[in-house]
Amino acid sequence: MLNFETTVQDSKSYGDLTLSEVEPILKINLRSNKREFSTKIGKLLSIIPPIEANTSSSNEDYSILWLSPDEWLIYSNNKISYEQQNLLEENLFNNISNTNQGSVTNVTDHWVMINLKGSKIYDLLSKSSPYDFKNFKMKKGSVAQTLLNHTDVILHNIDDNNLNLFVRRSFSEDLWLWINDSARFL
């Protein structure tokens, strides 16, 4: 097996704020505007892709985040092995892409997932994100696609003061440095 090497490989605490990279997490991008798509995903994952903007649906194993009217991001709620990732990707690809119901694209290494926890996470985000988190933070499962220090990020509210942040791998080290720098001054 090849060595698995992510970018951040770290976790930090600042008061009650904790920041940590959570990998390996499977991430799959779904796109479709077909009617049967939702039912198929439901059968495959026991979870329906949300149609309401900026929301998500989750079960024990997976979360599906709404990204646009025909685009979703699935990620595994827990760390899973490469073999398990492959099985799921192939299953989805065969049932969606190969049946022309949409597209299934593995983006596992495109995104790096960082978990942010603590009472000051929104103070941290507001330092460089123009997004209004008022509704986001009140509703578990909310999804936001915004900028953090000028970098594209996807945010998923998984609980009170607890969110997962997805950033492109190539930007992740840069953003991690910024997050840690800013967390010092909360």
Place this chain on the structure above:
Amino acid sequence: MSQELRINNNKFIDQTTRLSFKFNGEKLYGYKGDTLASALLANNIHLVGRSFKYHRPRGIMTCGSEEPNAIVQIGNDPSLTDPNVRATEIELYEGLEAFSQNCWPNVKFDIGGINNLLSPLLPAGFYYKTFMWPASFWEKYEFFIRHSAGLGKSPTKPDPDIYDHKYYHCDVLVVGGGISGIMAAKLSAENNNETLLLDDKNILGGATIYQNNDCFQIDGTHTNYWLEKEIKNIKNIKNLTIKTRTSLAAYHGYNYLLAKENLTDHLSPDERKGKIRQRLWKIRAKKVIISTGSIERPLIFNNNDRPGIMLSSAIKKFIDFYGVKAGKEITLFTNNDSAYETAISLKKSGVNIVSIIDIRDKSSSKIVKEVEKHNIKIYWKHTIVNTEGYRRISFIEIMQLSDDGSDVIGKKIKLKTDCLGISGGWTPMVHLFTQSGGKLKFRSDDNVFLPDKNKTPSDQISIGSCNGDFDIKDIILNSNKDVKTFLGIENSSFDNLKVESSKEEMKRNIWLLPSDKPIGKTKPFLDFQNDSTAKDVKLALREGFKSIEHVKRYTTTGMGTDQGKLSNMHALGIIAETTGTNMGELGTTTFRPPYTPLTFGAIVGRNVGEFFDHTRKTAMHNWHVQNKAKFENVGQWKRAWYYPKNGETMFEAVQRESKAARESVGILDASTLGKIDIQGTDASEFLNRVYTNAWSKLAIGKCRYGLMLNEDGMVYDDGVTTRLGENHYIMTTTTGGAANVLTKLEDYLQTEWPELDVYLTTVTDHFSTISICGPNSKKILSKVIPDLDLSDEKFPHMSFKNSIINGIKCRVMRISFTGEHSYEINIQSNYAKHVWELCMDAGKNYNITPYGTETMHLLRAEKGFIITGQDTDGTMTPSDLQMDWIIGKKKFDFIGKRSLYRSDTIRDDRKQLVGLLTDDPKEILEEGAQIVEKLNQKPVEMLGHVTSSYFSPNLNKSIALAVMKSGKKLKGKKFFVPMENKNINVTVTDTVFFDKENKRLNA
């Protein structure tokens, strides 16, 4: 420390905490709660600086952000000093060191003061008139002008402080924490609006918080006590956030506002360490309530600028708020009732008032009667005609005004005074309103510009004195009414307040007060910082400047760091009066952000140093660092540029890398190329429309190079696309074009071709790409992926295979950007570094050589392959690039097709891509160098320029690509490339220099 000028028992000043500070090197003391200005005045220091042009001595004039004179240099280290800080705004802290600006050797004796004597020779427009000729002397003049320009000194070292940004969203933003702002914030927050209240001072309450006067009462108590109670109450409202020491800098459209919060400027250097100095708030408010108040106007008369001459309202604040007497023998000069409030405050504090000079005939308002009870001498219908005292006012001369106010009559009276309070009425602070796009209207009763309710942008109101209400009764009544309407509130706790005030009954305004001397012999200053006088404005008008914008620039009125907060209205008034124009029709100059100066630090926040710009890194980045690569910025990516060994220069390293790649094997990190996953039943048709060539017949498992055009037919991007399955492709784009190409293609799918069943997903970061090229590349790959059949039959050039490396799936493409036998391994990024290391291990015996972007460029140039953006510049068609072969002429359509047949795009004499060889094979052309046919031609006709140029170690000669007019017809012809010291002879050649038969692809 002298306590002579200090009043005890002042609640805003903590007299138990004494602070030491230095001004111009002299150690002085003040108290916690003081500003530098109040502490200086308490030490009997008025003279704080010199004016810009005439170097006249100037003193503290105001108590706020409008201060034109008391601007000082903070800090004793010239490399880290802070210039142009208003002494009236900086809070005193232990160890503060301040210096006067624009004077040498010191503020008391300034050599530049000679300018004052020469002032008759320095009228408005002096520089424009004097230094125009002879033109050749400008550089000599400039040397001296630059040295005398400016006020403060800039620091020489980078700012060591930390600055921060914060985005904030609220329902209602209230700007200004005076009485109307406090009322608005309370009404708003109590009615379930998330409310943000900003005030630039450290204590809320504006001028009312120290208005302790029997004439002004709310519900039977003095206004200050009533307001104190309200402020205490609002601090407990849950929905209300209060930010003090926070000044609003800019009000942009759609209620987007910027405010600067001072976090540590009031702390001692020790207390500041490791803390954020300032924070820039970026506020989005659903509704905005502007309650920024108003500032007092000065009066314009002869020699009205001496230290000791202050706004009457400033004298009041210094005595009532800071507990500091601005003088021992104070005189007040006014055209309205406000100065009488100051008189009462002074009297209560035991300060001797010499007299009050009032230009009005009489006033019978309550406050005037109250003053008269104190037996203070009031000179009605009088004006000051002159003042005396070089470094501090000592005498004033007054005379009676004629009935029409244009002249003075009677005997001159001389009065001794050490401080003169002047009061010319009030100017509403409408800056933020106009910044947001609001239009002003003019109220002629008291000559003020006010927000026009009919021309106010939506979701904002102005209340209080910035809306033209100057009487406390009007302020409370109208603020309550307007805020209720604005926020849809039915009842408020302010509905039935009983307010008592003194109504001003008599007004008189004279913009330029007459003197007994002709105007040419007087110095009536309008702009105290820039030394522009009323006579300068009149001169500008005589010289033909009519527009206020032109007069402003010609006389520099309002162009100082205070942006003319005190001077603009008088300049307007004098222009209107002189030209016989209505002041309302004249309009104002444009109020631009920021309202008060912003530091560069606050603007950039943390985006300095390592956070100045983003750094994108590939999965192999650390390997490149460990192997001492030099990096090149490509967009935001850090790409390995070259890998110098044993002190090699870049040229030497690139020559070595290039030779190794052709002779054995080279390895390149090509991960930065954009990668787009394309799926859907119409994927082939989509590619047909996007690229110039045909895609329908590309077999599964094959790769094809494509050229993408803009709608104008010009080359936009290029790359290799691979067919992974029946309805599945992976497209590569250029590194710099990746994001734009994806956006453009998604845009086309959503707006132009919604009928296509195609889905795009970027996988640029998911896959890392390792490119292995050279005659031994197959040997490396066979070691890394032993199971893969690499025979030309099974795995020919321009094809791809799915494979597995140590249990991890990968895609291997046999494609080449160097002309060599090459493979590209695409693997999930988190495993890529290990694969790279495996390749390096496998290549040990073959001298595998990592190469960077520079060698990549050289190798492709040897083959005549273009780089979009280097050999193209948005004006090159495929035909210009001699790539007509890539245009599918039988295709129905593709982006840019129509434009390829315009008369201009089919011209023969367009600039076209050619190869260039120098006659001297060792001579390397400079990229960007021009190509000409004739030397000594004037003007010389430039036929084109060099786009790529290298010394090829494989050909042992210099090679270049260039674009030249009618280039296709020029093969074999000779031209010149003129350089600074020589002319280089070149010959036009084919664009392919190396392996024209492409034999090496299958070597």
